[in-house]
Amino acid sequence: xxxxxxxxxxxxxxxxxxxxxxxxxxxxxxxxxxxxxxxxxxxxxxxxxxxxxxxxxxxxxxxxxxxxxxxxxxxxxxxxxxxxxxxxxxxxxxxxxxxxxxxxxxxxxxxxxxxxxxxxxxxxxxxxxxxxxxxxxxxxxxxxxxxxxxxxxxxx
Amino acid sequence: xxxxxxxxxxxxxxxxxxxxxxxxxxxxxxxxxxxxxxxxxxxxxxxxxxxxxxxxxxxxxxxxxxxxxxxxxxxxxxxxxxxxxxxxxxxxxxxxxxxxxxxxxxxxxxxxxxxxxxxxxxxxxxxxxxxxxxxxxxxxxxxxxxxxxxxxxxxx
DNA sequence: TCTCAATATATGGTATATCATGGGATTTTT
DNA sequence: AAAAATCCCATGATATACCATATATTGAGA
Numbered sequence: 001x002x003x004x005x006x007x008x009x010x011x012x013x014x015x016x017x018x019x020x021x022x023x024x025x026x027x028x029x030x031x032x033x034x035x036x037x038x039x040x041x042x043x044x045x046x047x048x049x050x051x052x053x054x055x056x057x058x059x060x061x062x063x064x065x066x067x068x069x070x071x072x073x074x075x076x077x078x079x080x081x082x083x084x085x086x087x088x089x090x091x092x093x094x095x096x097x098x099x100x101x102x103x104x105x106x107x108x109x110x111x112x113x114x115x116x117x118x119x120x121x122x123x124x125x126x127x128x129x130x131x132x133x134x135x136x137x138x139x140x141x142x143x144x145x146x147x148x149x150x151x152x153x154x155x156x
Numbered sequence: 157x158x159x160x161x162x163x164x165x166x167x168x169x170x171x172x173x174x175x176x177x178x179x180x181x182x183x184x185x186x187x188x189x190x191x192x193x194x195x196x197x198x199x200x201x202x203x204x205x206x207x208x209x210x211x212x213x214x215x216x217x218x219x220x221x222x223x224x225x226x227x228x229x230x231x232x233x234x235x236x237x238x239x240x241x242x243x244x245x246x247x248x249x250x251x252x253x254x255x256x257x258x259x260x261x262x263x264x265x266x267x268x269x270x271x272x273x274x275x276x277x278x279x280x281x282x283x284x285x286x287x288x289x290x291x292x293x294x295x296x297x298x299x300x301x302x303x304x305x306x307x308x309x310x311x312x
Numbered sequence: 313t314c315t316c317a318a319t320a321t322a323t324g325g326t327a328t329a330t331c332a333t334g335g336g337a338t339t340t341t342t
Numbered sequence: 343a344a345a346a347a348t349c350c351c352a353t354g355a356t357a358t359a360c361c362a363t364a365t366a367t368t369g370a371g372a
Contacts, residue, residue: 022322044297061162061275077293084272087165092359178332
């Protein structure tokens with residue numbers, strides 16, 4: 001897995017009538033040396049779209065493949081949901097992608113989309129929903145400061 | 157195993173009176189440099205058709221052959237069933253395949269087929285059945301959030 | 313610190329290419 | 343000879359590529 005690339009910052013862009021949005025240029029440069037597309041899917045737990053490089057999903061596919069769990073049930077469930085939903089979104093020379101109806105609906109996005117960096121991934125939110133969610137998250141963190149455990153290999 | 161090919165997304169295509177279906181173009185490009193056919197077989201656990209590249213089945217055969225795994229006996233049985241059922245389905249210049257009666261019946265497909273990406277594999281469902289199955293899976297995931305953790309990365 | 317020019321990025325609109333699908337012609341199978 | 347499978351062409355819908363304009367960001371000079 002390539003290191004030193006992180007989706008960061010929060011950027012607000014317009015969605016036109018055809019569903020086109022400019023992918024923030026910072027995000028584009030992350031992918032550029034590999035390809036000209038990004039992968040998006042409906043978040044399983046939030047009303048937003050999630051995005052990442054195909055590289056990340058490819059790694060997931062590999063790990064599953066090599067775990068000798070070709071027939072495992074849990075793998076089955078999750079791979080169905082993630083790969084079944086994920087789709088490549090190529091961006092043209094002007095840097096736009098065309099989000100599908102399904103994705104836009106899931107995130108309640110119509111005119112405006114907010115890109116929120118999340119490290120190896122990013123999310124796309126409806127502006128109002130993101131404002132609320134961010135407030136909620138900040139509040140939660142203040143209340144019970146969670147530990148960022150490194151031994152357990154969880155960084156989220 | 158070749159990198160960077162993933163069956164993704166969910167695509168709905170028609171099955172015409174002759175039994176022809178367009179293999180989604182994204183799926184075709186995955187196979188194109190190798191061949192012009194895809195392998196399909198009846199899913200062992202769901203009322204759907206499964207598809208993959210011949211390459212993947214080849215890898216499966218190899219893995220079983222070289223496995224010292226204690227449970228490989230079970231894997232062996234399952235593999236037998238798959239190889240007994242699997243068949244190559246060539247697609248023509250317009251990208252269509254003709255699924256067999258046996259497969260269509262197993263998945264209860266008549267007019268419409270839904271292609272569901274699954275990483276290195278994909279599935280073909282009856283539309284109603286897939287809708288139900290997807291709902292079920294999403295529900296299950298929401299109830300008891302399983303972790304898809306591999307070497308510190310989270311994919312969900 | 314401010315202003316203005318230069319550059320990069322975002323957005324709107326239009327032309328072009330691609331894909332799914334229907335139908336007919338040709339070949340193969342039984 | 344009949345049935346089935348394969349191939350090939352035509353078409354409408356839709357996504358993609360491209361060009362043009364607007365907006366924002368950056369940097370230099372005062």
